[in-house]
Amino acid sequence: MAQHRPNPEPPLSDKLLRSWLRCRRKAWLDRHGDPGDRHWNPHRALQLADREARLQTLVSQPLEDATGLQALQAGAPEVRLLLLRRGALRGRPTLLLRSSEPSRLGAFSYQPALLQPGRHGTREHRLTLSYWALLLEPLLGSSPQQGLLINPRGQRERVRLGGNLPRQRDQALTRLLQDLKRREPPPLTQDRRKCALCSWRARCDAVAEQQGELSQVSGIGAKRQEMLQDLGIADRAALSATPSAWLMQQLERQGEQRPELALELIAQARVQESGMAEALDDAPTDPLPELQSAPGVLLYDIESDPDARDDFLHGFIPLQRCSSGGFQPPETARYRPLLALQQHGEARLWQRLQRLLAAHPGWPVLHYGETEVIALRRLAQRQGDAAPQGLIDLHRRVRQHWRLPVSSYGLKAVASWRGFRWSQPAAEGARCVLWWRQWQGQRQRHLLEQIFRYNRDDCLATWAVAQWLSNTAAEGSDNASPAIDS
Ligand code: SF4
Structure with a gap:
């Protein structure tokens, strides 16, 4: 009869440690969460593609020669993504760089290197290097004393792997193990900005909404949430019922420059609790008076690759005024995408933009947020021209x-x-x-079509908000100004 063996604990990995260092809940969900709740996140795909591209530039030999244990034992100058094991620990250092100290391998050794996504190294990056050093120890005979952080510009920062770092790493691993043994996931991270990059975002957003978390209130980030919780305000419902004079006083005591912020936060929480929008005007006024007599309106949206500082698409939908007084239905209007290909130069893009705007004289340009106006202003400046007029920031x-x-x-x-x-x-x-970067590499038409469709939808969404804004004002006004719906 086969001997029954207890199911061993699944191994810990650098991935899990990094998840935990970002958000304790994420590590728990990575291990125990329902895979059906996990969604592919484009940010992660962008990071992996970026890592691959950077590895290509950092490895001096053919990539296949920089792979596997044999490469390490043979003293290859770089070894990438080698799977290391030590007891119940696993990890794949992004890059191992040969160094000149002797080790168990011969007259050379290796240092772990991490490709940091931003300009600055973080605690997560240093502890990950330390974790990789721990995994390397049996192979090298001793733990490497130094690791490297390489930023997107290729600049290298040396990180001492001695001192307090191993103790901090071991504490982190112990606490990670304790968290993984919990029956329930740890709470949501205070800094919900991190959630934008996370594959569990949809599930956590639903939990946050259901629990009426403070982080769900527009205008409340990690610091404000902590401050409100310290004042005994646990959630959105509690905030909405907080006396404003008292909260203003508390904020003032805490050194808040704008204690009247209390009024805004309480009012926002109240609106979200009730689910009812609240007009800020005492008397109904038309929020978009520029549209009242305009012969048409241009809906405008830019798509950008922020890391590359590349505004690669300027999309427009021109809506003509109809004889009935309203604007033409947006579905019947022609979408006008202007691709900004770097090889064509900015002067050409500027000319095309000017031509399009000149073909619609007196038409307001409706966009949502600051991106468009800033991009156009800078573009005009670089071309030694005046910035276009008539832009309306709907946001x-x-x-x-x-x-x-x-x-x-x-x-x-x-x-x-x-x-x-x-x-x-x-x-x-x-x-x-991601589609844009893929298109730049592969030039496949369907990728461009997906980008155009997405951009066109953003223009249509802008119009949907504008219609609501204008029509609500018109409905609430005695001398109703012409509604802008089609
Ligand atoms: S979505 Fe946010 S709170 Fe949820 S696991 Fe991810 S980082 Fe943590």
Whole structure:
């Protein structure tokens, strides 16, 4: 009869440690979460593609010669993504760089190197290097004393792997193990900005909404959440019921420059709790008066690759004024994408933009957020020209006139609240960047079509919000100004 063996604990890995260092809950979900709740995240795909591209430039030999244990034993100058094991620990250092100290391998040794995504190294990066050093120890005979952080510009920062770092690493591993043994996941991270990069985001957003977390209130980040919790305000419902004078006093005591912020936070929490939008105007005013007599309107949205500082697409939908007084239905209008190919130069893009704007004289240009106006202003400056007039930032108008039951005033959240649906449901800015980078490499037509479709939808979403804004004002006004719906 086969002897029964207890199921051994699954191994710990550098991936799990890094997850835990970012968010304790994430490590728990990575191990125990329902895989059906986990969604592919384009940010992760972008990071992996970036890592591959950077590895190509950092490895001096053919990539296949820089792979595997044999390469390490033979003293290859670089070894990439080698799987290391030590007891129940696993890890794949991104890069091992040969160094000149003797080791168990011969007259050379290796140092672990991590390709950091941003300009600055973090605690997560240093502890990961230390973890890789721990895995290397049996192979080298001693733990490497130094590791390297390499930033996107290729600059190298030496990290001493001695001192307090091994103790901090071991403490982190012990606490990670304790967290993994919990029956319930740890709480959501305070800094919800991290969630944008996480594959568990949809699940955690739902939990946060259900629990009425403070982090769901627009305007509350990690610091404010902590400060409010220290004051005994546990969640959104509690914030919405907090006396404003008392909270203003508390904020003042804490050194807040704008204690009247208390009024805004309480009012925002109240609106989100009730689910009812709140007009900020005492008397109804038209938030978009420029549209009243305009012969048409241009809907405008830019797609950008922020890391490459590349505004690669300027998309427009021109809507003509109809004889009925309204604007033509956006579905019938022709979408006008202007691709900004770097090899064509900015002067050409500028000319095309000017031609398009000149073909629609007196038409306001409606966009959502600051990106478009900043991009056009800078582009005009570089071309020694004046910035185009007539741009209307719809985001600003929404904020001036309304308090909405949304956790963010971004286009996605506001248009979705109005019932607008993107035709590619999983699409988002990061995914669009991924398509763009893939298109630059492969030139496949369908990638460009997906980008155009996404950009066109952003223009349509902008129009959906504008229609709501204008029509709500018109409905609430005695001398109703012409509604802008088609
Ligand atoms: S979505 Fe946010 S809270 Fe949830 S696991 Fe990821 S980082 Fe943590």
